[in-house]
Amino acid sequence: MDCSSSGQIEHWTLDDAKSAIQIETCGDCTTYIKTFRLDYDPELEAVADDLGSLSLDAAIETEGFKRVGLNPFSFPV
Ligand SMILES: [Zn+2]
Numbered sequence: 001m002d003c004s005s006s007g008q009i010e011h012w013t014l015d016d017a018k019s020a021i022q023i024e025t026c027g028d029c030t031t032y033i034k035t036f037r038l039d040y041d042p043e044l045e046a047v048a049d050d051l052g053s054l055s056l057d058a059a060i061e062t063e064g065f066k067r068v069g070l071n072p073f074s075f076p077v
Helices: 046-052 054-062
Strands: 009-013 021-026 031-037 066-074
Touching: 009 054, 021 054, 031 046, 031 054, 046 054, 054 066
Parallel strands: 031 066
Antiparallel strands: 009 021, 021 031
16 A cells, blocks of 8 residues: 555455455555455466456445555465
């Protein structure tokens, strides 16, 4: 995220919590970032799956969030 706030972070997925495509929204600055969890799906292709999940983007943007970036190869820390 582009701010240091962590109090308003929410996680969104297409289907369940183990979905390889995750969106993190920040309620403070109303932005979101899309993350691909290669640990959930090693076969994930960032560009193709980004396009395939645009309906999720649309849903998030309906909530008033603006996309700030793509983090195609994210692993848990
Ligand atoms: Zn923020």
